[in-house]
Amino acid sequence: MRTQIFLRILLTLHITGIVIMAGTSFIDYFTFKLFWRFADHGDNRSLGLLPLMSRYGEFVRIGGVIIIATGLAMLLLVKGVWWEQSWFKIKMALVVMVVLNGVLFGNKLGTKFREVITNNSTDFIQQTAPLRTQLNRFYILQLTLFFVIVLVSVLKFSRSEE
Incomplete structure (x- = not known):
């Protein structure tokens, strides 16, 4: 019984980490679009958004730490049973893609x-026209990956159901 309660607490924290990461990515994309809306009209308020945009990465990293810590704890609690399930393997591949997309493209392009x-x-x-296009693609891919991660996690299909 205690294991189930602890597992639910970890799952709640895990979902919180996902919400922090995906929510921050969404707000970052929204701010990026707002920046260009101002900039395209010559509005200097666009430059005031830069310090805000540079801080979003901290929240994404905090969410990532929460996800990894709670995910490992849950995996230990269920004694690795999820490793055998196809939904989990797909989710892990998607998580790796989110991390790689963020590290290899998002951070570099944003900086x-x-x-x-x-x-x-x-x-x-x-001068930033190519960067603008690349960043737009990065955000759309990142948000799509987060959506699919949540979808796969909710559906939790297994080989016996395929």
Whole structure:
């Protein structure tokens, strides 16, 4: 009985970590779109969003730590049973994709984006056009991956159901 209660507490914390990561990614994308809405109209408020946008990564990392810690704890609690289930393998592959997309593309593109804007504030719209497109693709892919992770987790299909 205690194991079930502990498992539910860990699951609640795990979902909280996912909400933090996915929610922050959504807000980051929303802020990114707002930045361009202002910038395209020559509104200097766009530059005021940069410090805010640079802080979002901290929340994503906090959510990631929560997800990893609670995920490992739950896996230990169920004695690795999930390793045998196809939904879990798919979920793990998707989680790896989220992490790699964030580390390999998101961080680098975001840092480069802020540097170009900070260093070339008068001509940044033309210079950041390729970055703008790449970042837009990054956000859409990241949010799609989060959606599919949640979907797979909720459906939890197994080989016997296929």
